[in-house]
Amino acid sequence: MSHDPSSPRTALRICPLCEATCGLSLTLEGTRVTGARGDREDVFSRGFICPKGASIGGLDADPDRLRTPLARRDGVLTEATWSEAFDAIARALPALTEEHGQQAVGVVLGNPNVHTVAGALYPSALLSALRTRALFTASTLDQMPKHVSSGLLFGDPNAIPVPDLDRTGHLLLLGANPLESNGSLCTAPDFPGRLKALRRRGGTLTVVDPRRTRTARLADRHVAVRPGTDALLLAALAHVLFDEKLTDADADADADALARHVEGLDEVADALAEFTPEAVAAACGVDPATIRTMARELAAAPTAAVYGRIGSCTVEHGTLASWLVDVLNILTGNLDRPGGALFPLSATARAPRPAAPGKGFALGRWTSRVSGHPEAKGELPVAALAEEIETPGEGRIRALIVLAANPVLSAPDGDRLDRALAGLDFMVSVDPYLNETSLHAHVVLPPPPPSQSAHFDFAFNALAVRNQVRYTRPAVPLEDGLLDESEILARLVLAVSGMHGADPSAVDAMVIDRMLTRAVADPHSPVHGRSPAPLAAALTGRTGPERRLDLMLRLGPYGEGFGADPDGLTLERLLDHLHGIDLGPLRPRIPEVLTTRSGRIKILPEPIAADLPRLRHALTGRGGPDTLVLVGRRHLRSNNSWMHNIAELSGGSNVCTLQMHPTDAARLGLVDGAPATIASDGGAVTAPVEITDGVRPGVVSLPHGWGHHRPGTRHPAPGTRLSVAAARPGVNVNQLLDGTRLDPLSGTAVLNGFPVTVTPATTPEPVATAGPSTGPSTGAPVGAPVVPKP
Numbered sequence: 002m003s004h005d006p007s008s009p010r011t012a013l014r015i016c017p018l019c020e021a022t023c024g025l026s027l028t029l030e031g032t033r034v035t036g037a038r039g040d041r042e043d044v045f046s047r048g049f050i051c052p053k054g055a056s057i058g059g060l061d062a063d064p065d066r067l068r069t070p071l072a073r074r075d076g077v078l079t080e081a082t083w084s085e086a087f088d089a090i091a092r093a094l095p096a097l098t099e100e101h102g103q104q105a106v107g108v109v110l111g112n113p114n115v116h117t118v119a120g121a122l123y124p125s126a127l128l129s130a131l132r133t134r135a136l137f138t139a140s141t142l143d144q145m146p147k148h149v150s151s152g153l154l155f156g157d158p159n160a161i162p163v164p165d166l167d168r169t170g171h172l173l174l175l176g177a178n179p180l181e182s183n184g185s186l187c188t189a190p191d192f193p194g195r196l197k198a199l200r201r202r203g204g205t206l207t208v209v210d211p212r213r214t215r216t217a218r219l220a221d222r223h224v225a226v227r228p229g230t231d232a233l234l235l236a237a238l239a240h241v242l243f244d245e246k247l248t249d250a251d252a253d254a255d256a257d258a259l260a261r262h263v264e265g266l267d268e269v270a271d272a273l274a275e276f277t278p279e280a281v282a283a284a285c286g287v288d289p290a291t292i293r294t295m296a297r298e299l300a301a302a303p304t305a306a307v308y309g310r311i312g313s314c315t316v317e318h319g320t321l322a323s324w325l326v327d328v329l330n331i332l333t334g335n336l337d338r339p340g341g342a343l344f345p346l347s348a349t350a351r352a353p354r355p356a357a358p359g360k361g362f363a364l365g366r367w368t369s370r371v372s373g374h375p376e377a378k379g380e381l382p383v384a385a386l387a388e389e390i391e392t393p394g395e396g397r398i399r400a401l402i403v404l405a406a407n408p409v410l411s412a413p414d415g416d417r418l419d420r421a422l423a424g425l426d427f428m429v430s431v432d433p434y435l436n437e438t439s440l441h442a443h444v445v446l447p448p449p450p451p452s453q454s455a456h457f458d459f460a461f462n463a464l465a466v467r468n469q470v471r472y473t474r475p476a477v478p479l480e481d482g483l484l485d486e487s488e489i490l491a492r493l494v495l496a497v498s499g500m501h502g503a504d505p506s507a508v509d510a511m512v513i514d515r516m517l518t519r520a521v522a523d524p525h526s527p528v529h530g531r532s533p534a535p536l537a538a539a540l541t542g543r544t545g546p547e548r549r550l551d552l553m554l555r556l557g558p559y560g561e562g563f564g565a566d567p568d569g570l571t572l573e574r575l576l577d578h579l580h581g582i583d584l585g586p587l588r589p590r591i592p593e594v595l596t597t598r599s600g601r602i603k604i605l606p607e608p609i610a611a612d613l614p615r616l617r618h619a620l621t622g623r624g625g626p627d628t629l630v631l632v633g634r635r636h637l638r639s640n641n642s643w644m645h646n647i648a649e650l651s652g653g654s655n656v657c658t659l660q661m662h663p664t665d666a667a668r669l670g671l672v673d674g675a676p677a678t679i680a681s682d683g684g685a686v687t688a689p690v691e692i693t694d695g696v697r698p699g700v701v702s703l704p705h706g707w708g709h710h711r712p713g714t715r716h717p718a719p720g721t722r723l724s725v726a727a728a729r730p731g732v733n734v735n736q737l738l739d740g741t742r743l744d745p746l747s748g749t750a751v752l753n754g755f756p757v758t759v760t761p762a763t764t765p766e767p768v769a770t771a772g773p774s775t776g777p778s779t780g781a782p783v784g785a786p787v788v789p790k791p
Contacts, residue, residue: 014456018057123490146747172199264602272605305341345464370392434646509549738750
């Protein structure tokens with residue numbers, strides 16, 4: 002009997018909406034997603050699901066999603082064919098680079114790129130084709146300090162140890178709220194359940210956060226640190242370990258296998274000598290006795306892990322805080338130890354090879370043109386993007402390719418960037434929405450909805466708390482008129498490289514040939530000495546991206562190696578396991594993971610040592626008792642700026658309010674629900690007050706990713722097409738910043754722990770205002786121009 006294509010059926014899909022990467026079971030009626038639940042047989046998530054995953058059908062069917070390309074004609078974005086869109090790109094961008102040089106074209110990569118197959122596989126080919134150094138990504142608004150500290154310590158900026166959540170006995174967590182965010186730089190489906198399991202088995206959870214978040218309420222101890230002082234607190238903890246001889250080397254030097262791979266412990270002890278608990282207490286707002294107790298408990302725990310995230314990264318000492326997280330894991334002997342912090346081994350990683358010194362990691366190989374910001378990991382600070390567009394001269398950015406990014410909302414001083422984007426000669430956006438950034442584009446290329454896309458987590462499997470591998474093909478066929486995102490990006494590569502019109506599969510073929518050529522020349526590879534052509538012919542998969550995945554799996558650490566291990570991984574074997582393959586718990590990987598020039602961990606790298614005087618200055622450099630500092634916050638029902646248009650996720654706690662402690666509200670004459678104006682370096686915004694004792698006195702909190710009120714400034718065309726988000730626009734917290742506050746080592750914008758003034762608003766409704774002043778709101782209606790004060 003034939004199957005009725007309109008009758009309900011189910012299909013598996015890995016959720017692409019946050020870093021937890023949960024397995025979903027979708028209910029489909031025809032090609033429409035009508036429901037989603039957790040896949041109970043998924044080897045990693047075991048049926049866990051959050052509100053975002055449950056609402057994937059709403060995201061999939063959002064009527065505001067673009068389903069045809071847009072091209073600008075006479076200043077107006079209008080629907081175009083795919084051929085017209087790529088023809089326009091092929092005419093404009095090569096001509097711009099021919100006339101103005103390769104640095105005239107910049108590339109901006111947003112957070113969603115790491116959530117898609119195409120976003121993982123094609124940007125490197127695009128950058129290679131453009132040969133530009135003008136790369137800006139969401140990393141310098143988020144986790145770049147961790148990349149830099151890992152690069153300096155271990156030689157590889159992507160060698161990021163993660164807490165072994167399922168086996169640790171003590172977790173010290175800073176600047177993270179995984180019960181809302183689902184985790185970050187620590188891929189762990191059901192993070193809440195894993196923390197509860199930690200406590201059930203007798204472990205201890207300590208949360209350091211200026212807010213009493215849902216995660217903090219779960220903890221054994223909540224330490225309400227003053228925002229931006231995480232590095233001071235961590236330095237004091239390390240000081241206590243040295244001072245009281247509580248380091249692992251002090252406890253049992255002969256048994257400390259890690260110590261053989263570490264150099265410079267004495268230098269670290271000397272460098273942190275000034276950071277006593279008594280010295281940091283006033284700046285941190287944490288009493289010395291609590292700091293000493295925390296250090297002693299960390300040292301005494303049979304297994305422990307220290308984990309810091311965005312709240313400890315996007316601050317003025319973000320790289321130092323990230324470094325000190327690993328210093329504490331090293332000092333307690335918990336780095337690279339089961340139950341501590343270990344390095345995951347992804348199925349598509351390079352296969353392990355004998356330990357040996359490597360090339361190491363360097364900062365500042367080039368600098369930005371205008372302000373001289375040093376590059377980090379090949380990137381320049383997003384906070385410098387506007388000035389690189391606006392400032393005349395050789396090397397000025399005249400064109401941008403923006404892949405799944407919305408820096409007008411996510412970067413400091415979005416109003417300035419908004420004006421800068423309006424002055425570009427040409428801009429391409431790959432985005433499913435006409436949002437605050439893409440409305441400036443000359444060409445918008447929309448990828449298909451999640452149900453019509455394959456999924457593999459190239460980035461997040463390398464950060465997972467358990468080694469595993471999963472892949473899902475599209476749940477429904479590609480809709481007529483749409484292109485797969487991989488084909489979109491492949492065609493974009495061809496359009497900018499002088500190969501416009503070639504078959505998009507040529508890009509995948511070139512990448513495969515390049516990878517195999519390197520592999521056969523590598524004496525540690527299982528295909529050393531073989532011919533690339535027969536190996537390429539043996540690859541399976543329906544598409545170029547699948548053949549590339551097959552190649553990476555075969556050559557990876559668990560791979561079949563083209564016959565070297567008949568039981569090893571291939572794409573075909575993975576497709577036979579619909580719910581994934583469990584590859585086991587994390588295992589120690591030092592020294593194989595080290596690629597420093599010495600082959601050891603230099604625990605006090607020179608750039609870190611050179612930045613420590615700035616941290617010493619912070620011991621006395623804080624504001625007065627009435628100084629307010631601001632922190633952001635995350636919501637379980639959103640992810641940065643890109644999920645506010647889903648009706649199913651609106652409401653509840655997902656609101657844009659200014660949280661403030663009752664004592665601060667009383668001092669400032671503010672009442673619950675009334676509008677307040679928040680001002681700082683970059684301007685002012687107005688938002689309703691939410692009075693709560695969930696924030697410590699002296700701290701206010703405004704969530705990240707809001708501000709969907711822009712009418713469009715470039716041309717007479719209409720503004721954004723985000724009807725749900727525009728109805729509840731909120732305000733852009735990053736408008737409070739002018740982009741000058743950066744962590745100097747990583748170029749990361751300081752989005753947390755900066756001073757603000759808060760006053761009762763003069764307007765009855767929350768509005769956003771902008772300009773260089775730090776004064777109160779002008780009272781302009783939403784979307785109206787604002788005249789900056791002198």
